[in-house]
Amino acid sequence: MSHAPHSSLPVGHYAYDxxxxxxxxxxxxQFRDQVERRISGALTEEEFKPLRLMNGLYLQLHAYMLRVAIPYGVLNSGQMRTLAQIAQRYDRDYGHFTTRQNIQFNWIKLEDTPDILALLADADMHALQTSGNCIRNVTADQFAGAAADEVLDPRIHAEILRQWSTLHPEFTFLPRKFKIAISGSPQDRVAARFHDIGLMARKDENGRAVFEVYVGGGLGRTPIVGVKLRDDLPEEDLIAYLEAILRVYNEFGRRDNIYKARIKILVQALGVQEFRNRVNAEFVAMDRARYKLDEKIVAAIQARFGVPDFDPAGQAAEKLIQQRKADRAFDFWVRTNTHAHKQPGYVSVTISCKPAGGIPGDVTSAQMNLLADLADQLSFGELRITHLQNVVLGHVRQDKLYALWQTLDQNGLGTANVGFISDIVACPGLDYCALANARSIPIAQKLSERFASPELQREIGPLRLNISGCINACGHHHAGHIGILGVDKRGEEAFQITLGGAADQDTVSIGQIIGAAMSEDETVDAIARIIDTYLARRTAGEQFIDTCRRLGTAPFKDAAYAPA
Known part of the structure; x- marks a missing residue:
């Protein structure tokens, strides 16, 4: 594989100064001093906890877990190699990509943490705002800057939001954690309506880019679909309007009850119109000129991302057509794992981190190094992590796809299942997390093996399957067409099934529990019977979510709980 030409700046990744x-x-x-005081006993765990959380360090079941920020999911090849080095030297040779486009290391020693953070800093990375009651890592469309349907490049505005929110004096200690997602197209690729604030770009009647603003969405023990606060927010007012929302939340959000502290509860308590009125009042009273996103500021941020120096497409498209005709397995991978690019002759490639029997989102240090090499060779040295726990090469020329696929396939990364039933989203669950009720990993592995057949997955068609180990919903089970929730049933691990959730369609919905919790193996069999019912009762061309909405949950519940 030949090296693609590079621009002077790291393409896709914001260049630090x-x-x-x-x-x-x-x-x-600062944190090195805090760790030394904790180890010496000068700080108690209670005193140390808020300090470590501000640096992304959690105390889990077996060890410390470090959550490293990957702002809006974008990193360069050198940063990926740094993550591989951390996995190999300080963890058990792997990392776990999360639904917030971050990476977690689950076996960290406290005394090693400052050295890890120093390594990250040398690579222009950190673990800030990956924990605590602050504005967390802003997530973005994984095809940002490349997608053919893009209205604007959301990386630019996600970076602006990162700079605005980092150590913001008013928003460092909010009533609860706060999550923002931004999609650069009207196609929701970020689950915008399940966020505290969700932003989706569109063009107004004058062809100008504006944002639809959703607020008050979220999952967890009280899943709520966010409401549209306005649909015409000009780019220049983005920071001012979001600051107005955060000020209202900071003032009126509850701090007396952790379960009622999220902004979704405030929006529901006040009512949408009253919440909108308070935000508008705050917005009007602000010194808007101070917050205005001047075109020069936006252009300066954009320039720090660099621009790919694309090769002429030549006969790339024609060569790809011939290769797809000659190899059926490759053709299927192209159909499932690539996305249309705005540059002729190029595509974006989603690399599945969900092999049959694998752990969703887990990647070894060797695979990280391979991904970094492939990014250098084929995608201008940049990568993206998706909120669905996969990896994207944003800019691959079409005549390079066949060699890429072969390399990936030889290294356990060539699975052609993106958007299908085995492309499972799952949290780490009870294998690691002190909050979990059940293990997410073993049931995810059994389900991916049960539905591993490419022919079966093609027959089933697009289907989102999400698994959470507890009600906190880190695996976004409410948003899955099929969701699985781990519960404690009289001291034993058990699982509830939800049906009908959707996060990326015009009609967003929350999955509904269909019945009593079952054992792990019973749940796997029940999912298989649900799929059989769908295949038997769908109409021509009908996807699972549409059949589920047309029929309701009753026939699927009957199948799930049918006697063996």
Missing amino acids: EVDRTFLKQRVA
Whole structure:
């Protein structure tokens, strides 16, 4: 594989300056002192907890877990190699990509944490805002800057939001954690309506890019679909309007009850119109000129991402057509794992981190290094992590796809299942998490093996299957067409099934529980019977979510609980 030409700036990745780097080094030195005081006993765990959480360090069942930020899911090849180095040197040789486009290391020693953060800082990375009651890592469309249907590049605005929110004096200690997602197209690729704030770009009647703003969405023990606060927010008012929303939440959000502290509860308590009125009042009273996103500011941020120096497409498309005709398995992979690019002759490639029997989102250090090499060779040195726990090469020329697929397939990364039933989203569950009721990983592995056949997956068609180990819903089970929730049933691990959730369609919905919890093996068999019912009762061309909505849950419940 030949190396693609590179621009002078790292393509796709925001280029840090000395201000950024100095800040990160100061933060590492500060935390190193805090860790030393904890180890010496000068700080108790209770005193240390808020300090470690501000640096992305959790205490889990067996060890510390470090959650590293990958802002809006974008990183360069050098950063991926740094993550591989951390996995190999400080963890058990792997990392876990999360539904917030971050990466978690699950076997970290406390005394190693400052050295890890120093390594990250040297690579322009950190673990800030991956925990605590602050604005968390802003997530974005994984095809940002490349998608053919893009209205604007959401990386630019996600970076602006990152700079605005980092150490913001008003929003460092919110009533509860706060999550923002932004899609650069009217096609929701970020689950915008399941976020505290969701932003979706569209063009108004004058052809100008504006944002639809959704607020008050979320999952967890109280799943709620966000409501549209406005549909015409000009780009220049983005920071001002979001600051107005955060000020209202910070003032009126509950702090007396952790289960009622999210903004979704406030929106429901006040009512949408009253919440909108308070935001508008705050917005009007602000010094808007101070917050205005000047075109020069936006252009300067955009310039720091670099622009790919695309090769002429030549006969790339024609060569790809011939290769697809000659190899049926390759053709299927292209259909499932590529996305239309705005540049002729190029596509974006989604690399599945969900092999049959594998752990969703887990990637070894060797695979990370391979992904970094492939990014250098084929995608201008940049990668993206998706909120569905996969990896994207954003800019691959079409005549390079066949060699890419072969390399991926030889290294356990060539699974052609993106968007299908084995493309499972799952949290780490009770294998690691102190909050979980049940293990998510074993049931995910059994289901991916049960439905591993490419022919069966093609027959089933698009289907989203999500698994959470507890009601906190880190696996987004409410948003799955089929969701699985781990519960404690009289001291034993058990699983509830939900049906009918959807996060990425015009009609967003929350999955509904269909019945009593079952054992792991019973749940796997029940899912198989649900799929059989769908295949038997769908109409021509009808996807699972549409059949489920047409028939309701009753026939699927009957199948799930049918006697063996």
